[in-house]
Amino acid sequence: MRIVVTNCNTTAQMTEEIVQGARAAAAPGTTVTGLTPAWGPESAEGWLDSHLSAAAVLDTLRTYDGPPYDAVVLAGFGEHGREGVRELVDVPVVDITEAAAHLACLLGRRYGVITTLDRSRGQIEDSLETAGVARNCATVLGTGLAVLDLTTDPTRTETAFLTAATQAQAAGAEVLILGCAGMTGLQRKLSSQLRLPIVDGVSAAVKLAESLVTLGLTTSRTGSYARPLPKRRVWGRPQPT
CATH class of the missing domain: 3.40.50.12500 (Rossmann fold)
Incomplete structure (x- = not known):
C-alpha cells in the first residue's frame, strides 16, 4: 500500500518531519511518500495562506506523475482544500x-x-x-x-x-x-x-487511510463528490461550447 502525504506549505524540512511521523504510524508494507508544493506559502497561517495552500496542494496532486498511490493524507490542520481533493482523485482522502x-x-x-x-x-x-x-x-x-x-x-x-x-x-x-x-x-x-x-492528526490519518484501503472503500461519487461534466475539468483557458 502506498500513501501520499501532502504538506500544506513549501517548507521541505517540515515535509520530512511529517513523513517521519507518518512512517512511524504506518503498518509494515505501507510506503509513505511526502509531497511538497512547488509554490504557495512557506507556512500556512491565516485565511489567505490557507486558500493559497489549497490551490497549491490541488495543483501538486493534479500534476503528480510519480508511482500510483492508494490514498492521500492531507497534512494541513484546518486548511482548505479537503473537498476539492476528494473530487479530484479516485482514492480515499483523509484530512488530519x-x-x-x-x-x-x-x-x-x-x-x-x-x-x-x-x-x-x-x-x-x-x-x-x-x-x-x-x-x-x-x-x-x-x-x-x-x-x-x-x-x-x-x-x-x-x-x-x-x-x-x-x-x-x-x-x-x-x-x-x-x-x-x-x-x-x-x-x-x-x-x-x-x-x-x-x-x-498525521498518525490518525495514516491509520484511517490504511483502514479505508483495506476495506476497499473510497469517496462516494453520488451527490457532493460526483464527477463534474468533462468540460468543467479543463484547466487553463475556457473551451468553446
Whole structure:
C-alpha cells in the first residue's frame, strides 16, 4: 500500500518531519511518500495562506506523475482544500483535522485542539464544523507560536503546549489534539505528563487511510463528490461550447 502525504506549505524540512511521523504510524508494507508544493506559502497561517495552500496542494496532486498511490493524507490542520481533493482523485482522502477529531471522539466525550497562532482558530473551528465533529470540541487554543517556530525551539514548544493543555482541561477537554502537523511527535513526549490521550492528526490519518484501503472503500461519487461534466475539468483557458 502506498500513501501520499501532502504538506500544506513549501517548507521541505517540515515535509520530512511529517513523513517521519507518518512512517512511524504506518503498518509494515505501507510506503509513505511526502509531497511538497512547488509554490504557495512557506507556512500556512491565516485565511489567505490557507486558500493559497489549497490551490497549491490541488495543483501538486493534479500534476503528480510519480508511482500510483492508494490514498492521500492531507497534512494541513484546518486548511482548505479537503473537498476539492476528494473530487479530484479516485482514492480515499483523509484530512488530519477530521481524522484526529474522529479518533478523539472515540476516546472521550469532549476534546480540545491546541494549535499555533490564535488567528488559526477560526479556520480550525470551521473545518471541524464542516466535518460534523464540532459538537464534541470543548475548545481550540493557540500557543502563540508560529508554524516554523515549532521545531526551532522544542523546549519552548513543549512549555507552550503544556500551558495550553491546562487551559483546555479547564474548559472540559478529556482528550487533546495536536492542532498542527508540525507538532507531530509531541504526543509521545507529553502524554504521560498530562495523563490523558493526545491524538496526532498525521498518525490518525495514516491509520484511517490504511483502514479505508483495506476495506476497499473510497469517496462516494453520488451527490457532493460526483464527477463534474468533462468540460468543467479543463484547466487553463475556457473551451468553446
